[in-house]
Amino acid sequence: MSATTTPRAAGARPAAGKPGKARSSDKARAEAKLGWYLAGPAFVILVAVTGYPILQALYESLFSYRLTAPGDREFIGLRNYGVILTDSLWWEAMVNTVLITVVTVAIELVLGFALAMVMHKVLGWLRPIVRTAILVPYAVITVVSAYAWQYAFALTTGFMNSVVPGVGEDFDWFANKWTALLVICLSEIWKTTPFISLLLLAGLAQVPSDTIEAAKVDGATAWERLWRVTLPNMKASIMVALLFRALDAFRIFDNVYIMTQGAAGTQTVSALAYNQTISRLEIGLGSAVSVLLFVCVLVICFLAIKVFKVDLARARGEG
Amino acid sequence: MDGRTSGRWRRLVAVAGVGVVLAGSLTACGDGSAATGTPTLNWYINPDNGGQQKIAEDCSAASGGAYSIEVSILPSDAAQQREQLMRRLAGGDTSIDLMSLDPVFVPETSEAGFLAPVPEDLRATFTDGVVDGAVQGATWKDELVAVPFWANTQLLWYRKSVAEAAGLDMTKPVTWQQLIEAAQAQDTAIGVQGQRAESMTVWVNAMIASAGGEVIENPDAKGPDIRLGIDSEAGKAAAAVMQRIADAGVGGPGIDNRDEAATANLFQQEGAAFMVNWPFVYAQGKAAAEGGTMDRAVFDDYGWTTYPAMAEGTPAAPPLGGIDIAVSAFSENTDAAYEALQCIVSEENQAAYMVSDGNPAALESVYDDPEVQEAYPMYDAIRTSLQAAAPRPQTAYYNEVSQGIADQWQPVSSVSDRTPSASQEYIGQVLKGEKLL
Numbered sequence: 001m002s003a004t005t006t007p008r009a010a011g012a013r014p015a016a017g018k019p020g021k022a023r024s025s026d027k028a029r030a031e032a033k034l035g036w037y038l039a040g041p042a043f044v045i046l047v048a049v050t051g052y053p054i055l056q057a058l059y060e061s062l063f064s065y066r067l068t069a070p071g072d073r074e075f076i077g078l079r080n081y082g083v084i085l086t087d088s089l090w091w092e093a094m095v096n097t098v099l100i101t102v103v104t105v106a107i108e109l110v111l112g113f114a115l116a117m118v119m120h121k122v123l124g125w126l127r128p129i130v131r132t133a134i135l136v137p138y139a140v141i142t143v144v145s146a147y148a149w150q151y152a153f154a155l156t157t158g159f160m161n162s163v164v165p166g167v168g169e170d171f172d173w174f175a176n177k178w179t180a181l182l183v184i185c186l187s188e189i190w191k192t193t194p195f196i197s198l199l200l201l202a203g204l205a206q207v208p209s210d211t212i213e214a215a216k217v218d219g220a221t222a223w224e225r226l227w228r229v230t231l232p233n234m235k236a237s238i239m240v241a242l243l244f245r246a247l248d249a250f251r252i253f254d255n256v257y258i259m260t261q262g263a264a265g266t267q268t269v270s271a272l273a274y275n276q277t278i279s280r281l282e283i284g285l286g287s288a289v290s291v292l293l294f295v296c297v298l299v300i301c302f303l304a305i306k307v308f309k310v311d312l313a314r315a316r317g318e319g
Numbered sequence: 320m321d322g323r324t325s326g327r328w329r330r331l332v333a334v335a336g337v338g339v340v341l342a343g344s345l346t347a348c349g350d351g352s353a354a355t356g357t358p359t360l361n362w363y364i365n366p367d368n369g370g371q372q373k374i375a376e377d378c379s380a381a382s383g384g385a386y387s388i389e390v391s392i393l394p395s396d397a398a399q400q401r402e403q404l405m406r407r408l409a410g411g412d413t414s415i416d417l418m419s420l421d422p423v424f425v426p427e428t429s430e431a432g433f434l435a436p437v438p439e440d441l442r443a444t445f446t447d448g449v450v451d452g453a454v455q456g457a458t459w460k461d462e463l464v465a466v467p468f469w470a471n472t473q474l475l476w477y478r479k480s481v482a483e484a485a486g487l488d489m490t491k492p493v494t495w496q497q498l499i500e501a502a503q504a505q506d507t508a509i510g511v512q513g514q515r516a517e518s519m520t521v522w523v524n525a526m527i528a529s530a531g532g533e534v535i536e537n538p539d540a541k542g543p544d545i546r547l548g549i550d551s552e553a554g555k556a557a558a559a560v561m562q563r564i565a566d567a568g569v570g571g572p573g574i575d576n577r578d579e580a581a582t583a584n585l586f587q588q589e590g591a592a593f594m595v596n597w598p599f600v601y602a603q604g605k606a607a608a609e610g611g612t613m614d615r616a617v618f619d620d621y622g623w624t625t626y627p628a629m630a631e632g633t634p635a636a637p638p639l640g641g642i643d644i645a646v647s648a649f650s651e652n653t654d655a656a657y658e659a660l661q662c663i664v665s666e667e668n669q670a671a672y673m674v675s676d677g678n679p680a681a682l683e684s685v686y687d688d689p690e691v692q693e694a695y696p697m698y699d700a701i702r703t704s705l706q707a708a709a710p711r712p713q714t715a716y717y718n719e720v721s722q723g724i725a726d727q728w729q730p731v732s733s734v735s736d737r738t739p740s741a742s743q744e745y746i747g748q749v750l751k752g753e754k755l756l
């Protein structure tokens with residue numbers, strides 16, 4: 001990223017933030033108090049509905065507990081975690097999940113940016129049509145989209161074998177790990193690229209047009225304007241889009257559940273948690289998988305916020 | 320208090336009043352059946368062609384106000400049916416009175432204490448004249464805990480012309496080896512279920528049982544104490560059949576993602592001239608021929624016989640399936656539920672259900688019904704097969720065992736002589752809580 005423009009953009013905004021806080025007036029304090037009054041109830045409810053299940057999962061994960069044999073419930077400390085972390089299936093699921101996350105988010109970011117540019121640039125009567133067309137996949141429920149992609153590629157109902165060149169008529173996409181993962185990723189990308197492009201569109205709208213004009217006058221090419229003006233000014237939006245999508249992609253479940261049910265080595269971490277908790281009814285082991293999944297999500301958040309300095313408030317134009 | 324404030328209070332009181340009245344009437348809705356003296360029984364059914372719904376209506380009407388049955392439909396997949404029922408039962412859901420339950424999940428449900436005991440005086444009513452396998456499937460720890468409704472079994476389906484061209488004598492039991500050779504010679508496929516799903520366990524269990532083995536030696540045991548019999552001569556024989564199917568390339572396209580429905584379609588579309596499958600394929604083929612989606616000549620070419628044997632001279636132990644109906648331990652109307660069950664599983668209803676939905680009856684006498692015989696010309700093969708059938712492992716840990724088999728024996732092309740020992744070790748570790756599934 002450009003080192004010349006980022007500090008300028010970053011330096012310009014906090015001027016209204018931190019120094020202002022030091023000289024906070026009574027009015028500011030009253031506003032902060034009102035803010036707590038307004039947001040407080042929602043905050044309490046949020047903590048109750050998310051905090052309680054998380055704590056319960058943490059507690060349950062220390063037990064050997066099968067839902068259909070409550071009498072055999074036994075405290076086993078961290079043994080569930082030991083079982084999971086030494087199991088090759090967990091690591092296979094982890095590798096698959098990371099792979100799906102990295103591949104889909106990277107492609108979605110590039111594609112999403114291109115689509116955001118199209119939505120941003122297109123004018124006149126075409127504008128609402130283009131925006132709607134781009135956003136349609138995101139309006140489709142993930143399970144429905146997963147079925148649609150599965151039916152398109154399945155041997156019995158699919159048409160892909162007659163469309164994709166070099167593929168035999170009897171080719172089974174879901175029998176091979178890599179082709180199955182490819183279809184899973186394609187479906188994920190198709191479905192969620194509009195989400196990224198929507199977040200990036202908001203970022204594009206925040207890029208000051210006079211800066212671009214100035215760059216143009218200075219003789220910067222379109223490519224230079226993109227890399228040196230537009231992208232640096234959108235950094236916050238890009239990072240937020242990246243964080244939201246990475247968290248979302250890491251919890252991938254629907255596509256895998258519908259298309260392969262984890263067969264052909266396509267297991268993911270969420271599907272693994274589902275299988276232990278819901279299918280096997282092993283609440284203890286399943287809770288431990290869920291807790292580990294939660295830890296992974298926390299790590300992603302930590303990396304994004306502390307290392308990559310994603311500022312969630314600024315991306316919404318509040319800074 | 321000024322006029323405006325008192326007006327606001329009046330509005331608030333009015334709104335609260337409406338709320339109380341609404342809540343009261345909603346509660347009244349819930350208890351409506353109790354007020355009229357007719358308990359409403361909620362029956363969770365597996366999806367079918369509407370046969371169970373019709374039985375529910377007929378029995379409600381015939382009860383003379385003793386009960387009224389309403390049906391709720393479960394997911395189509397057996398594993399998902401179990402998930403939904405278990406979750407509800409574990410939560411003590413009182414809205415379930417009756418449930419259509421796959422026999423393989425009877426032990427788990429019973430062991431967890433989710434089933435209301437079958438009244439002593441009704442046991443004979445529910446088991447007299449019922450095929451043995453179906454009674455076994457509804458029994459756990461020597462006690463009848465559910466009521467057999469219909470009993471399913473798999474047959475070997477074949478295209479008569481192809482079997483004839485291959486020189487197979489289908490009047491005698493055929494072996495897997497003969498089928499593989501015939502399919503190879505005729506350049507066709509054998510429709511088997513190679514998907515990583517419960518259908519894989521059905522196939523593997525049938526082969527192991529047909530070779531004289533058993534998947535679980537002590538099915539009553541708790542998970543960690545279960546002794547598996549997969550790593551045995553019978554298990555190796557089953558693996559050898561799969562290997563031969565893969566090596567000969569007679570599994571057909573898409574074998575790794577094929578369940579019973581996909582197998583039936585493959586057979587219908589002439590992609591396979593042989594298949595092992597449940598009798599619903601006949602009704603499905605007939606409907607396709609009548610609907611014009613399949614050539615009538617192809618349907619007329621359908622042949623059937625008992626399940627393939629593992630070795631010549633040793634009869635096969637075909638898969639046993641079906642549906643039992645159980646009464647929930649959390650039901651508030653268990654007496655009415657058992658009264659309703661007597662009507663639901665009556666001979667008349669079983670016969671009508673077999674004709675309308677293609678699911679074979681659990682009562683042997685139904686096979687003598689001329690209407691059933693006309694609708695299902697293979698009635699005798701079904702009856703013979705049901706008598707020889709072997710149930711899937713009756714264990715409270717069926718889900719683990721089944722998923723473990725499906726995981727290790729799939730894809731078919733990966734099965735080798737090491738598969739039985741590897742799967743036995745894996746499932747053993749899963750049951751001991753040492754492995755993820």
